[in-house]
Amino acid sequence: xxxxxxxxxxxxxxxxxxxxxxxxxxxxxxxxxxxxxxxxxxxxxxxxxxxxxxxxxxxxxxxxxxxxxxxxxxxxxxxxxxxxxxxxxxxxxxxxxxxxxxxxxxxxxxxxxxxxxxxxxxxxxxxxxxxxxxxxxxxxxxxxxxxxxxxxxxxxxxxxxxxxxxxxxxxxxxxxxxxxxxxxxxxxxxxxxxxxxxxxxxxxxxxxxxxxxxxxxxxxxxxxxxxxxxxxxxxxxxxxxxxxxxxxxxxxxxxxxxxxxxxxxxxxxxxxxxxx
Amino acid sequence: xxxxxxxxxxxxxxxxxxxxxxxxxxxxxxxxxxxxxxxxxxxxxxxxxxxxxxxxxxxxxxxxxxxxxxxxxxxxxxxxxxxxxxxxxxxxxxxxxxxxxxxxxxxxxxxxxxxxxxxxxxxxxxxxxxxxxxxxxxxxxxxxxxxxxxxxxxxxxxxxxxxxxxxxxxxxxxxxxxxxxxxxxxxxxxxxxxxxxxxxxxxxxxxxxxxxxxxxxxxxxxxxxxxxxxxxxxxxxxxxxxxxxxxxxxxxxxxxxxxxxxxxxxxxxxxxxxxxxxxxxxxxxxxxxxxxxxxxxxxxxxxxxxxxxxxxxxxxx
Numbered sequence: 279x280x281x282x283x284x285x286x287x288x289x290x291x292x293x294x295x296x297x298x299x300x301x302x303x304x305x306x307x308x309x310x311x312x313x314x315x316x317x318x319x320x321x322x323x324x325x326x327x328x329x330x331x332x333x334x335x336x337x338x339x340x341x342x343x344x345x346x347x348x349x350x351x352x353x354x355x356x357x358x359x360x361x362x363x364x365x366x367x368x369x370x371x372x373x374x375x376x377x378x379x380x381x382x383x384x385x386x387x388x389x390x391x392x393x394x395x396x397x398x399x400x401x402x403x404x405x406x407x408x409x410x411x412x413x414x415x416x417x418x419x420x421x422x423x424x425x426x427x428x429x430x431x432x433x434x435x436x437x438x439x440x441x442x443x444x445x446x447x448x449x450x451x452x453x454x455x456x457x458x459x460x461x462x463x464x465x466x467x468x469x470x471x472x473x474x475x476x477x478x479x480x481x482x483x484x485x486x487x488x489x490x491x492x493x494x495x496x497x498x499x500x501x502x503x504x505x506x507x508x509x510x511x512x513x514x515x516x517x518x519x520x521x522x523x524x525x526x527x528x529x530x531x532x533x534x535x536x537x538x539x540x541x542x543x544x545x546x547x548x549x550x551x552x553x554x
Numbered sequence: 555x556x557x558x559x560x561x562x563x564x565x566x567x568x569x570x571x572x573x574x575x576x577x578x579x580x581x582x583x584x585x586x587x588x589x590x591x592x593x594x595x596x597x598x599x600x601x602x603x604x605x606x607x608x609x610x611x612x613x614x615x616x617x618x619x620x621x622x623x624x625x626x627x628x629x630x631x632x633x634x635x636x637x638x639x640x641x642x643x644x645x646x647x648x649x650x651x652x653x654x655x656x657x658x659x660x661x662x663x664x665x666x667x668x669x670x671x672x673x674x675x676x677x678x679x680x681x682x683x684x685x686x687x688x689x690x691x692x693x694x695x696x697x698x699x700x701x702x703x704x705x706x707x708x709x710x711x712x713x714x715x716x717x718x719x720x721x722x723x724x725x726x727x728x729x730x731x732x733x734x735x736x737x738x739x740x741x742x743x744x745x746x747x748x749x750x751x752x753x754x755x756x757x758x759x760x761x762x763x764x765x766x767x768x769x770x771x772x773x774x775x776x777x778x779x780x781x782x783x784x785x786x787x788x789x790x791x792x793x794x795x796x797x798x799x800x801x802x803x804x805x806x807x808x809x810x811x812x813x814x815x816x817x818x819x820x821x822x823x824x825x826x827x828x829x830x831x832x833x834x835x836x837x838x839x840x841x842x843x844x845x846x847x848x849x850x851x852x853x854x855x856x857x858x859x860x861x862x863x864x865x866x867x868x869x870x871x
Binding site for chain 2: 345347350352375376378379382383384385387389390391392393401402404405406450453454457
């Protein structure tokens with residue numbers, strides 16, 4: 279079966295018009311183990327970029343290196359340059375907390391806080407010391423933006439744990455956009471959801487693209503084909519020096535190109551379902 | 555496509571689907587184990603009921619002689635004097651002082667230690683420190699009592715700080731009792747905080763919260779029920795602690811208004827008076843049980859309130 283990119287959007291330029299985030303020779307290590315090797319790629323502003331590839335190819339690791347979430351893992355280390363508007367995120371003087379304020383993240387499993395729906399949204403703005411003229415308005419706007427307002431407007435004070443998985447994940451996306459980041463990283467955001475909830479999240483992603491840059495890791499190739507402007511295919515290779523498997527970027531191009539006319543045989547094998 | 559057809563006792567000699575479902579489940583050995591386990595469970599219930607009855611019967615005799623109102627609200631405690639009076643308020647104030655002081659010491663130190671161990675310490679450091687902390691909880695309270703009397707009261711308060719205090723004080727007993735409770739509060743709170751899923755911390759970090767904000771605003775509320783349970787256990791230990799107060803708080807039953815004064819707590823009274831020379835059924839004998847019953851009721855009330863508080867404030871995950 280061939281997957282056709284559904285957003286065969288001819289307006290996607292050959293190269294990102296505006297490079298908001300760039301990786302240059304990025305290597306990520308867990309202790310001595312090199313999980314990702316020499317990734318070079320640029321993410322275009324207001325584009326959705328999908329990272330796909332078989333398990334263990336380092337795509338989630340790379341994603342977490344884009345907002346320094348790997349710093350929270352003991353023994354994790356990133357080498358190379360990750361630049362936001364040309365500024366290296368791994369510069370000694372850069373505060374990882376400041377990085378995460380600009381680059382938010384949505385996780386594989388919905389992880390709302392054990393608080394009310396309202397407080398889940400208000401948490402970020404409060405913690406960052408944002409002083410909106412009205413927190414109520416901010417919560418409403420944010421939930422509306424995340425296409426959740428109509429479903430939760432009557433139970434804002436109830437626990438977020440009472441929501442369905444799909445609603446929880448949209449709440450997590452809402453929570454992320456409440457602090458106005460520039461980039462939203464999504465680590466397999468739909469893997470725990472049913473197809474209907476998945477489709478709502480995909481709709482939401484397409485809407486959010488107007489204002490945000492999105493990088494999504496997905497195991498679901500159809501999903502990449504449906505939502506992403508550009509797709510990067512990763513695979514795991516034997517590291518020449520250590521013999522360990524390590525993730526490498528095989529091919530990065532417009533999604534239409536990746537799914538309809540990939541340049542690399544490995545990409546074609548993967549997207550046509552011959553391995554992975 | 556599936557090759558898994560439902561088996562219908564085919565001729566292939568399969569034993570599947572044969573035999574009655576009504577086979578005997580338990581072997582004789584299992585039955586014995588089950589009986590022993592049931593007995594063990596029943597015994598704990600019986601013993602608890604026995605304790606309550608043993609407390610209640612002499613107490614009822616006591617309240618036949620002393621009106622309950624006089625006992626609960628009387629301000630003079632002199633059960634062994636010729637003009638005996640049985641107002642328990644002096645004992646209660648001393649218990650309140652020692653427990654209150656102990657909590658003032660134990661809650662900040664205990665929660666601080668728990669937050670450090672759970673949120674800040676390197677896992678290896680935590681693995682080393684936590685057992686040491688729990689070891690502290692095993693120090694006999696008589697050692698703490700000696701420490702309170704001979705060092706905290708005699709040396710620190712009187713010699714170093716030159717405080718105006720006698721040989722005993724509720725302050726010394728309370729402070730040392732607080733130190734004794736720290737491991738309990740720290741260890742249980744740490745368990746509760748460590749049990750908060752890592753994904754909560756990651757979600758908070760991804761919003762640009764720093765570690766302290768994540769700890770105070772996400773982890774702490776999520777662990778609140780466990781933390782409150784730890785504090786309640788601390789209160790219960792404080793109210794029930796005997797050796798430290800019997801040794802260091804003093805033996806004079808008086809309404810305590812100054813923490814540097816001495817005072818006799820409820821447990822201190824029982825420890826001092828229950829020397830086996832009270833005749834069974836005498837008023838002195840029954841007094842011990844009345845005070846014991848009051849302790850029991852106070853602990854019960856504290857537990858009840860805490861359960862209500864936890865239900866109201868906890869953020870279940």
